[in-house]
Amino acid sequence: MDDRQRVRRRPGGRSARVSAAVHQAVTDLVGERGYGSFTVGDVAARAGVADSSIYRRWGNLETLLTDVALTRLAARSPMPDTGSLVGDLRTYAANVAREITGPEGLAVLRLAIALTGNDQQGLQARDDFLAERTRFLESMLDRARERGEHPPDALDLLDHVMAPMYIRVLFGAGPLTPEYVDGLVDRLLRAQPGPEVERP
Structure with missing residues (x-):
């Protein structure tokens, strides 16, 4: 699965709750520290999920950040x-x-x-x-x-x-x-x- 397929996938249930928690964690960290000042581990800790959950869904931090920006701006x-x-x-x-x-x-x-x-x-x-x-x-x-x-x-x-x-x-x-x-x-x-x- 490539990065754009990861970004566009929108599962429901528990996956949707994890996605919402991760998106909120990214938004909070950008507001507190600025772009480029946190890691996947920081996001995972703030969201209360495992690092592996983030890597499995988004692949890397840049893909996650892009997903957050697109989702929040398009809302x-x-x-x-x-x-x-x-x-x-x-x-x-x-x-x-x-x-x-x-x-x-x-x-x-x-x-x-x-x-x-x-x-x-x-x-x-x-x-x-x-x-x-x-x-x-x-x-x-x-x-x-x-x-x-x-x-x-x-x-x-x-x-x-x-x-x-x-x-x-x-x-x-x-x-x-x-x-x-x-x-x-x-x-x-x-x-x-x-x-x-x-x-x-």
Whole structure:
């Protein structure tokens, strides 16, 4: 079984509980010590499992770290459907802000960034995450088009709404207040061609 098959396997029952405990241990250790400052043994001890369980499921520490980053970053709330583009985007951005400012948000962001510069597996993890996130956004934007609205491209949404929030969290550049997050969405929509978008 290769590394990517290991990462994608999602057994249930006891294996699911072990996986959840190991993922939580990795997230906690990244938050406490930073990337590259712990071993499989440290993860196993924190999770209360044997080293062999981790090696058997993930093969090595890098595969485990990639799995944690992908799983935590891909976790999401249901796609908002408020009936308007501005409502959907504001709700979506608020959900992302809540996720990345939560107790584990900064640790997971730092882990994802460290992995993308590490090796081909990390780059693949980055590409998989971006592809998944883009598909998710496109479903919301397609619905707006069906209503006759003029949504931005998914990459514009990433560049002008998601990226500024990530930067603020990573560098401690300021809080993600509701006013700040709504302002990112409003500035993006004002820059879009087409009829003026009505604001609530």
